[in-house]
Amino acid sequence: MRRKNPWLSILFWIFISFLTLFPIYWLFVVSVKPAVELFSTPDVILRSVYWQNYIDVLNDRTLREYMLNSLIISTGNALLCTTLGFFACYALSRFDLSGKESIFFWTITNRMAPPAVFLLPLFLLMTQVYRIGDFSLLDTRIGMILVYCTFNLPFAIWTLRPTVDGIPKELDEAAFVDGASPWKVITEVVFPLCRPGLAVTLILTWVFAWNEYLLAATLTNFNARTLTTGLSEYVTTTGTEWGIMAAISVFTLIPALIVFGMVQRHIVTGLTFGAVKG
Amino acid sequence: MQSRKLGWLLLAPTLAVLFLFGVVPFFYVIYVAFHQWNPFAANPEMIFNGADNFRQVVFDAGFLASLGVTMAFVFFAVLTELIIGYLLAQAFMKDFPGKAIFRTIHTLPLIMAPIIVGSIWKLMTTPSIGIIPHLLDSWFGYDLNIGQSAGAAFAITVIMDVWHWTPLVTLTLIAALVSLPPDPFEQAQIDGANKRQIFWHITLPMIAPAVVATVFIRLMDALRTVDEVLMLTGGGPGSATRYVGVHIFKEVFPRTNYGYGSAVSVIVLYLTIVVCWLLYVGMLAPRNTKKG
Amino acid sequence: MTDPLDRPAPGTRPDDDTPEAAKPGFLPIETNWFDRLFISVVVWVALSLFWFRFIEPMGPSIWISNAIALALAALIITKG
Structure with a gap:
């Protein structure tokens, strides 16, 4: 100025x-x-x-497994959250449900909860309550996918709501008049139009799940460890392997950097609960 | 409209997942907090013991100390971010070539995993490996050792948080500044107001809602900072950087005293909700009075 | 979608003209019955914790604090 x-x-x-x-x-x-x-x-x-540090990381069987776990958990979680969030937004947008704005607001408050507070109850619930016979959710990929929904699902609903609201209602009403089933309307009329919004949501939820550490560190022991927990395992009191630690960090950073350009503007909208349009 | 049943059906899986992993843990932690429960104690059963856990919590020196350092951390981090963020936002209001690129670079830390930020700053500040202690030593002869000096460790965690989150403040404030109408500023300049007067009497009141919103979001995030601090200092040296989240992760969770741990969690949750609610009210109150 | 921060809290919608809707009281903000219940619970917890830390060691039972909190809650909910 x-x-x-x-x-x-x-x-x-x-x-x-x-x-x-x-x-x-x-x-x-x-x-x-x-x-x-x-x-x-x-x-x-x-x-x-x-390059030996990178080669060492890639040759390490444990770390390869962690990487695979991270990939499966974040992909599964992103797909689950985007799908459920899309259905939920469609329901909130098109149906006259009683108290739906309160429901919408309540889903968002789930994201504000401090994860550290939920470590203990989630751990106890997963070991004591949410179990069928010998199968408990603790230390399983499916368990982590579900737990990550607590912060990613509200986020998905938050970012998808404007997209779904923006699709003219006349379109799906016309399809209903033509005799299409609700499933057909959602998958063939609304879904194609929402694709850009869905892609952004998918990418961001994926990155958030990939980046998560605290819950992964406490709710997994061995089978479902993720790459971020692998990173912390390399910091020990007896002597950290700095090169390896840096190489793992780079591996963890790469996906975020790749998608950064695509979703840059949406990050801020997402992180501020939409208070600011990026 | 079509049948409401279908709407509820579409909403049901979302509500079920959030209920099981959001609402149930919330009430469960409150329930457990009123019990004595340690599976490795003489009596591993869950015994109702009234508010005894809370009686202990209020005298727990470690926990109270962690609350204290958390407040100091949140205060310094959020204040610094606000000041730097505002200055950078003002700097972005001018037009210059390459603005979009600089803005993109500035946004970059936001997408990085907190634990990676912690590991980056660990590599930057660990004595004998990091570049920062080396430069401080050769330029000023100052020996930075975050493993030993409590003050240095605290300062580095604040700097790390500022590096990570200032972009968020900058971008929210840019959005606020862009939407300001130009008239009051022109009028003030004609009236001969100086820069400081313009800032305090025109700019600040007009961007106040955005500032409050930003503080609110940053406060929430700073209160639950765990990953990066855990990676950088592990809460040490001593308990200098053991913020509440770190405290729960390092001191409360590994012990199997579930009842007591739940009580600590409930208190942290209580404080978070109160802070959150106060800010929410602070944000809504001006609007309500405006409405009359 | 509107700016979410403009979105009123559940129950405080301005168009909510039902009897339990917002009414002015001695509290500095407009509240409905749920807000006042929430404030009462917050006050109750704060008072209890304060009591545990400073007053109970000197003798008075926690039930006195609960009674005070209950009285305050009644006051806040009816007059707030």
Whole structure:
């Protein structure tokens, strides 16, 4: 508004961007250094690239399993949340249900709950109450998929509601008049029109599930450990393998970075419960 | 409209999942909090013991200390984020080439997993590996050791939180600033108001709802910060960075004293709900009075 | 969809003209019966915790605090 010279702004923003990007760059630097070089004088400039840390991570059977678990859990959770959220939004948008705005508001409050508080009750419920015979949800992928719904399902409903509300009601009413079944209307009339919104929701719920650590660390022991818990296992008091830890971090970071460009504008909308349109 | 039954049918799975993993745990934790329950104690059964768990909690020095440091952390982190976020938002109000790219870069930390942020800052600040202690040492001769100095560890967790979450504040405030009408500012300039007067009397009141909303969201998030701190300092040194979430994860959950742990969880939940509600009221109150 | 922060809390909808709708009281904000019940519970918990920490060690039973909280709750719900 005030200054006419853009160079000062650009210089300022290059500086800010440097502050944002440098820590991420540093992560990469550490991940491509052999352990011996790490403890010499910290060096900002990369002189040689050492890929062994990445190869070690990929060759580690446990970590490969964790990666697979992470993939299955986040994909399953994203698909489940987007599907259920889509149905729920359709119901909230098209039907005259009593108290539906209260229901909508209540679903959102689920996302605000601090996860640390729910560690103990979820752990107890999963070991003591939610079990059929010998099968308990603890330490299973399906259990984690369901638990992640507590924060991802409200998010999916929140982001999908405007999309579904935006589809003209006349379209599905016309289809109903033509004698289409409700299932057909949802899958063949509404669903194709919602595709962009559904894609964004799917991606973001996937990333949130992929990023989650606290619940995964407490509600799994062995079978359903995710990559983020694998990362914390590499930080021990007896001596952390810094290079490996950095390499795992990079692996965990990659999916988020890939989708970042696509969903950038929606992140803020999602994180602020829609208070701000990004 | 079509039958309501179909609507409820479509809503049912969502409500069922949120009921089982949201509502039931909420009431279950309150229920357990009123019991003595330790499966590895002499009596592993669940025994109702009234409010005894809460009697213990209010004298639990470790828990009270963690509440104290949490409040300090939230205060410093959210305040710093607000100030920096506001300045950056103002800087974004000008037009300059490459604005979109800088904005994208600035948004980047938001999508990163908290635990990765923790691991990044651990690699940045661990003595003998990190670049920050090295530079501080060679430039100022200051020995930064987050494993030993409580103050340094606390400061680094705040800096980490600021790095991670300031973009959110910036973007919410940009949205607020963009929607401001230009007239009051022009009028104030004609009347000869200086920059500080314009900020306090025009800008701030007009963006106040957005600021409150941002504080509300950041406060909620800062109160449940666990992953990054756990990764960076593990709550240490001592209990310098053992924020309530970290406290529950490290000190309460691993012990099998379920009744007591539930009582601690209930108190944290209570405080979160109260803070949340106060801010919600603070956000709605101006609107209500406006309506008259 | 409207701005969610403009979305009124459940029960506080302005078009809600039923008898239990918002009415002015001594509380600084407009409240309905559910808000007042909520405030009462919050006050009750706060008072109990305070009592456990500072007053019970000196003798007075927690039931006194509960009675006070109940009286306050009655006051808030009827007059708030």
